[in-house]
Amino acid sequence: MVYKFTNLSRQEVEAMLGLQLADTRVYREAKEEGRLEGQLEGRLEGRLEGRLEGESALILRLLQRRFGAVDEVLAARIQALEIEQLESLAEALLDFTTLNDLVLWLNRPSQPLN
Template sequence: MAKMQIKPQERSIVKLECLRLLATLRLDPARMQLISGFIDSYLRLNIQEEQLFQTQLSTLGIVQQEEVMKIVTSWMEQGRQEGKQEGRQEEAQSLILRLLNRRIGAFDAQLQAQIQQLSLSQLENLDEALLDFSDTSDLITWLEQHLSSN
């Protein structure tokens, strides 16, 4: 923005124009998401700028408003999905740590850190495997097998 000599107070206008133009291009959804993600990343608006953006959006014709809002809504939906995924992963980690503690007793922080690095699908595999664990060595073996395969 600085190299383009765009004033900070014009950020909301620039973002709106970028989205308006993007909406007119009729790109496939993958390209649309890539470009709109770029716009959103580099033109993050503060609360005041966001209010100005909404005011300026309302001055567009109804068809253009709908097209721009489809793009903005897709960002919000993606953010919600990512938030849900992160929440599920944190819940799974917490549950597995409690189950492991109950099944094999206390274990060191290094093993706990390794468990917290597992993906959701790895956590789902671990939740079944831990039923067969009898001590910490079973957990260590499982982690070695599943972390080395990535």
Template sequence: MRYLLDTCVISDFIKGETGTQTRLKQRWDMAVLRESPWYQQILKEGIQEGRQEGEIQLVLRLLKRRFGVLDEGLQQQIQRLSVEKLETLAEELLDFSTLQDLETWLKQN
């Protein structure tokens, strides 16, 4: 396991500067935490959620530009889609000519 510690904090610790033990322990604890599977899993989930939110916003913007404001029901259906489905929808909507095409696609997916 790699531990990345701030060299300034270590230098202060060696010099006997006050408060450096606390800062050194905090840096050490954070380095250990970042290496933990628990932290890595939460980070991965956060990245996935951010990606999904970005896809949702992109699809909604594209649909709004093409068809105007969507009703709340359609927006909610889109917000429940997985990232993979959102990516597919982003491509498919380029071929939609009516709002009915979107509704049909959502029913099928």
């Protein structure tokens, strides 16, 4: 029934019906559904963030092992990449012979996905 009053504010609907929407089952169910959606979204974002951090950390370790220290500017550029770019870089770095190959790869207009 509340959905029929789309042009009214919550306070107007509550005053008209003489009840608090927060006390209704519909409100509690909608609130719980929103809470669950928020939790799921948070988990997904957390997983993606963790994956990004893990992939960039692994790439930096591999580059450091192969070429020595990676400067902070290059490290920051790697950490700013999207997941698809990190995956592409992980494969491309197998063919790098110098750290300059990394710079060239990062400076490409668009890193193609392999």
